[in-house]
Amino acid sequence: MDLALWISAGLLAAVALVGGISKTFVPKEKLAGAAGGRWTANASRGFIKTLGVLELLASVGLILPALVDIAPIMVPVTAVCWALLMVGAVSTHVRYRDGAKFVVATSAYLALAAFVAWGRFGPESFIA
Template sequence: MNLTLWIVAGLLSAVLLVSTAKMFVPREKIAAVGHAGEWVLDFSPGALRAIGTLEILAAVGLIVPAVLDIAPVLVPVTAVCVALLFVGAAAMRLRRGETLTIVPDLIYLALAAFLAWGRFGPESFTG
């Protein structure tokens, strides 16, 4: 179970780091990729930088506290925050009527919830 939780944390961290591209790539370029990228046009560049910053912090918060053994309780707290981030992403997709592109967000939401449950419960770093 512990190994599974580490794999989930690593996968979510990688996904969050990849998704920070919105901070560096112009919105128009992302939107030109296809229907799945058009959502960026609904947000200002400042809002996209804020979302990207939260994603970088989340990617770090899922791994670093446990690896360094400094406040490892931050891992499940961060997992809850990541789950909330994907709730917001899914809500945005529903609002835009993007029912097909919501599936990855729901999968990441489930992974974050699983990680939070596992690290708060059976595989807690404190117990």
């Protein structure tokens, strides 16, 4: 189970890193033209950049605290925060009718985050 939690956290960290980089560094107009990015046309640049920075922080928070054994409780806390972010992402993709592909993907990320949070708060906690 520990391996499954590490793999799940790693996958989520990779997704968060890619999303964070794109939202932080890609211009709003280019994001709005991308598949699944229509919502950015109605969002402020500051909001999009803030989401990007939060995703970059999540990519670090899902792996680094456990890896260096400094404040490993941050891993499940970050997973809970990521799950909340994904609830917003799912509702946004549904509202903008981006298609089942985006709703299913963000729902899968939500499920993985819930799994990591459950596993790291519970049976495979880093805190003994």
